[in-house]
Amino acid sequence: MIEVMIDYIEELPEIKAIRKNHSEEAIGRYMEKYEFGTSKPILVKKINRQKYILIDGHHRLEAKKRLKNKKIDIKILDIGDKEVFDKAVEANQEHGVPYTKEEENEVLKTLIESGKTQQQIANIFHIGQSAIAMRIKRDSMLAKSLGDKINISTINEVLNGKKHEEVANIYGVSRSRVTQIWNDWKNEVIEQYESGTSKEEIVEQQRENKVNLTLESLNEFFEGDYNKLIKGDCLKEIPKLEDESVDCVIIDPPYGIEYQSNYRKEKYDYIQDDNKNTFELLDKSLKLVLNKMKKNSHIYVFTSWKVIEKVKPIIEKYFELKNCIVWNKNNWGMGDLKNNYAEKYELILFASKGKRPLYAETRPLNVIDCERADTEEHPTKKPLNLLKQLIINSTKPKELVLDYFAGSGSTLDASKESGRRWIGIEVK
Numbered sequence: 001m002i003e004v005m006i007d008y009i010e011e012l013p014e015i016k017a018i019r020k021n022h023s024e025e026a027i028g029r030y031m032e033k034y035e036f037g038t039s040k041p042i043l044v045k046k047i048n049r050q051k052y053i054l055i056d057g058h059h060r061l062e063a064k065k066r067l068k069n070k071k072i073d074i075k076i077l078d079i080g081d082k083e084v085f086d087k088a089v090e091a092n093q094e095h096g097v098p099y100t101k102e103e104e105n106e107v108l109k110t111l112i113e114s115g116k117t118q119q120q121i122a123n124i125f126h127i128g129q130s131a132i133a134m135r136i137k138r139d140s141m142l143a144k145s146l147g148d149k150i151n152i153s154t155i156n157e158v159l160n161g162k163k164h165e166e167v168a169n170i171y172g173v174s175r176s177r178v179t180q181i182w183n184d185w186k187n188e189v190i191e192q193y194e195s196g197t198s199k200e201e202i203v204e205q206q207r208e209n210k211v212n213l214t215l216e217s218l219n220e221f222f223e224g225d226y227n228k229l230i231k232g233d234c235l236k237e238i239p240k241l242e243d244e245s246v247d248c249v250i251i252d253p254p255y256g257i258e259y260q261s262n263y264r265k266e267k268y269d270y271i272q273d274d275n276k277n278t279f280e281l282l283d284k285s286l287k288l289v290l291n292k293m294k295k296n297s298h299i300y301v302f303t304s305w306k307v308i309e310k311v312k313p314i315i316e317k318y319f320e321l322k323n324c325i326v327w328n329k330n331n332w333g334m335g336d337l338k339n340n341y342a343e344k345y346e347l348i349l350f351a352s353k354g355k356r357p358l359y360a361e362t363r364p365l366n367v368i369d370c371e372r373a374d375t376e377e378h379p380t381k382k383p384l385n386l387l388k389q390l391i392i393n394s395t396k397p398k399e400l401v402l403d404y405f406a407g408s409g410s411t412l413d414a415s416k417e418s419g420r421r422w423i424g425i426e427v428k
């Protein structure tokens with residue numbers, strides 16, 4: 001046992017902060033002990049002649065300080081880095097205010113969560129990084145917290161252009177571990193994208209997780225370009241799409257009946273191209289989209305009994321018309337409120353390019369009951385549940401759905417919610 005200057009003892013602030021809860025009572029007890037005799041020496045690890053790290057004795061040290069004593073008895077522990085944590089906990093078990101494993105975990109977790117690397121934490125404790133690694137490995141919860149942090153730092157380093165080898169050296173892990181972390185993360189991002197999440201959303205989510213992902217670097221991961229709404233005229237935009245890439249087209253073309261609701265006080269603008277040119281527009285667009293659809297694919301075209309005799313032959317020019325689906329909706333009438341029957345259904349022409357099966361578990365019926373969508377946003381907005389049924393019947397997960405009269409984007413939302421890729425085109 002030797003006496004050293006109190007100033008030579010370094011307390012780890014992180015541990016001190018955690019232990020302050022039960023300190024007052026214990027400090028008082030030690031102050032009494034020191035005034036009327038002695039107390040056991042504090043346990044330290046020697047760094048050099050004027051620097052000792054406190055392993056056990058936070059309350060005794062504080063008691064001494066409050067008594068304005070200049071010196072304190074120490075016992076230097078001859079311990080390797082790897083024993084520091086165990087010794088601190090073990091020594092503390094012997095007296096009234098034990099320093100527990102839980103507290104120690106809390107200290108480490110706080111450091112990890114503040115974004116410190118293993119090496120930085122090791123420096124705080126004046127021990128080697130491998131000692132920290134071992135300590136953390138033993139505790140699965142901690143391993144997870146730190147694991148996640150290392151993953152994020154690793155991904156950020158690679159995104160910044162560092163080689164896997166270099167990153168491995170920084171974090172003291174193998175090169176293959178870095179490659180594995182990177183590939184796992186990249187596959188997760190690709191999976192998300194293929195299941196309908198837009199690039200912008202992926203970037204936002206990753207940034208929330210502290211991954212410094214940019215749209216630019218994300219673009220390098222993917223060959224195709226989808227999950228996006230293109231603003232423009234479909235006749236100009238469809239030709240830019242990849243040939244034979246689309247699995248299912250769902251369109252709700254401008255009606256061709258100068259749609260305007262009599263039900264609402266404020267009337268919507270006439271829908272763009274919603275006049276006799278609409279049939280020409282439909283014809284031209286179908287001709288263009290045919291090429292963009294896979295060899296075996298489906299198309300759904302929303303229409304009305306009022307124009308079906310014009311729409312049908314246009315579809316039949318390019319596709320095999322297979323059915324006319326009735327969407328049976330709840331009625332709150334539009335149109336002539338006094339002198340006519342209320343509209344309770346809409347029609348959806350279903351056609352195919354080549355041969356493609358329906359994927360539904362049970363054979364779908366050509367009458368689908370579904371509540372109307374809230375049309376505040378767009379006067380002819382279609383309900384998600386209806387669109388989802390069409391999408392699930394005609395595509396497998398991750399396949400591509402196109403709606404080039406996207407309107408409010410209901411088909412796009414339904415595709416996303418069904419885990420399908422999507423592209424929308426809308427002129428307005």
Ligand SMILES: C[S@@+](CC[C@H](N)C(=O)[O-])C[C@H]1O[C@@H](n2cnc3c(N)ncnc32)[C@H](O)[C@@H]1O
Pocket residue numbers: 232233234235251252253254255271272273281378380381382383404405406407408409410411425426427428
């Ligand atoms: C009947 S609405 C579609 C509504 C959509 N199904 C929904 O649920 O919101 C037709 C849409 O096609 C758009 N449109 C009209 N002509 C277009 C064109 N040449 N290219 C792209 N979009 C066009 C209109 O602006 C309108 O939003």
